[in-house]
């Protein structure tokens with residue numbers, strides 16, 4: 001596990017961009033695993049401002065809220081379009097379909113998408129409770145795509161993006177930890193003091209399903225990009 005400390009989120013976006021660019025130039029990337037949330041926004045800004053071409057590449061996103069149409073401005077489809085896909089077209093962009101009510105079928109479909117598009121580099125943010133994707137504490141490390149019930153703390157944290165807390169969906173489809181761990185390379189980004197505990201527990205605490213991010217300790221190629229505040233509990 002390599003830890004890169006940066007001064008702020010803009011520098012973090014640049015550091016992640018440089019890694020992705022080098023891997024792309026070396027011909028190592030066919031499929032990029034993407035994340036939502038405010039954390040990867042500066043990385044996406046770097047990509048948009050660059051001359052990198054994604055038209056031969058595929059993207060696979062981690063998750064989507066259940067019940068939100070792609071046109072809903074709170075959906076992760078919408079987020080990705082706005083922050084990346086509109087400016088940088090890919091061959092295919094895959095996300096779970098939040099409007100499908102047949103959860104079993106949708107999760108099987110998404111597992112198939114992941115199997116057909118092995119992820120070369122997976123970008124991750126982390127929740128304050130150390131969730132990755134939407135895999136909340138207690139999620140199995142052997143899990144594949146599933147419908148997840150969001151915890152109260154995740155709903156509270158994510159409510160800042162919604163008009164009111166009641167608008168936050170209670171469920172999401174999320175890629176499982178097993179699938180995340182099958183990515184060849186993982187870049188986890190975290191900024192701000194609110195993430196300090198999650199970063200410490202994930203990187204230096206025991207490896208346990210109570211801390212989803214701690215699964216990353218078992219991966220052979222993980223790069224953590226953190227600012228001082230998120231790194232402040234690390235020893």
Ligand SMILES: N[C@@H]1[C@@H](O)[C@H](O)[C@@H](COP(=O)(O)O)O[C@@H]1O
Pocket residue numbers: 035036037038039040062063124125126127128132133134154158
């Ligand atoms: N499902 C997403 C995660 O993938 C993301 O890492 C997390 C943190 O969001 P933020 O980057 O806005 O702090 O939020 C959501 O729950």
